[in-house]
Amino acid sequence: MKNTNEMELLFDSKSVNEGFARVAVAAFMTQLNPTLEEVADVKTAVSEAVTNAIIHGYEKEIDKIRIHCRLEEQVLYIEIEDKGKGIENVEQAMQPLFTTKPELERSGMGFSFMEAFMDEISVESELGRGTLVKMQKEIGKGRELWITQSL
Amino acid sequence: MDEEHPVFFFCIKKGEMKVKYQVQENCLTIFLPRELDHHNAERIRRKSDRLIEKNHIKCVIFDFEETNFMDSSGIGVIMGRYRMVYLLGGEVWAVHANERMKKILTMSGVTKIIQIYEEEEV
Numbered sequence: 623m624k625n626t627n628e629m630e631l632l633f634d635s636k637s638v639n640e641g642f643a644r645v646a647v648a649a650f651m652t653q654l655n656p657t658l659e660e661v662a663d664v665k666t667a668v669s670e671a672v673t674n675a676i677i678h679g680y681e682k683e684i685d686k687i688r689i690h691c692r693l694e695e696q697v698l699y700i701e702i703e704d705k706g707k708g709i710e711n712v713e714q715a716m717q718p719l720f721t722t723k724p725e726l727e728r729s730g731m732g733f734s735f736m737e738a739f740m741d742e743i744s745v746e747s748e749l750g751r752g753t754l755v756k757m758q759k760e761i762g763k764g765r766e767l768w769i770t771q772s773l
Numbered sequence: 774m775d776e777e778h779p780v781f782f783f784c785i786k787k788g789e790m791k792v793k794y795q796v797q798e799n800c801l802t803i804f805l806p807r808e809l810d811h812h813n814a815e816r817i818r819r820k821s822d823r824l825i826e827k828n829h830i831k832c833v834i835f836d837f838e839e840t841n842f843m844d845s846s847g848i849g850v851i852m853g854r855y856r857m858v859y860l861l862g863g864e865v866w867a868v869h870a871n872e873r874m875k876k877i878l879t880m881s882g883v884t885k886i887i888q889i890y891e892e893e894e895v
Contacts, residue, residue, distance in 0.1 A: 637815070640812050659873075670844055673845075727850065728849055729848040729852055729881065732845050735844065735845050735877075738880060
């Protein structure tokens with residue numbers, strides 16, 4: 623039987639919750655015994671997706687953002703969903719440096735960071751219905767096994 | 774002041790980030806908070822732009838001493854300040870950046886327009 627664990631968060635699309643969301647996901651993943659680097663990677667990716675939902679999904683409205691996390695053995699799956707306005711052209715949105723809000727000093731690096739820090743990412747979006755970002759990352763990849771030797 | 778009973782003032786605002794700004798001649802140093810995300814970026818942007826305009830700033834230094842988290846919103850703040858000062862021939866520096874911050878700065882490509890100051894090993 624596979625070792626699995628799940629959690630779900632629902633919170634308002636207020637910028638003050640960005641910190642809460644990434645710390646909550648980071649805390650949840652600690653049971654996989656991640657390195658500091660892996661925790662930092664996941665925190666950055668979550669922060670990008672949540673910020674996107676707040677700025678682009680809901681713009682100035684306050685509505686709910688849902689984060690669903692699942693652990694399956696050593697893999698962390700994260701889904702971040704909003705019911706906002708959706709993305710017109712997902713492929714274009716994922717281009718590095720592309721932004722629809724340069725006036726807000728968005729760097730256009732959000733999706734690039736998510737791609738760089740996670741193993742896989744997919745984006746489903748429908749205009750007027752919202753956006754769902756799915757990401758996954760294997761934890762403990764390439765780390766040497768700690769073998770306790772007897773003295 | 775009462776010598777025997779000095780009074781200490783502590784200013785701790787819950788949920789407020791700590792950002793200090795220092796202006797020396799035409800140079801502005803921004804002491805960044807622990808986490809530089811979209812939430813904090815907005816306020817830093819507003820405050821620093823006021824200082825840059827008022828003091829004819831040409832050089833902006835981002836001090837990452839306290840900072841251990843940054844996302845693309847932070848990159849936006851740096852790029853925005855660069856845009857403000859480069860027309861005047863100014864420049865932007867990052868100091869006290871830890872390995873993680875350097876990685877984010879390098880990955881984003883922002884190191885093409887700003888300089889990272891490396892301290893000498895003592």
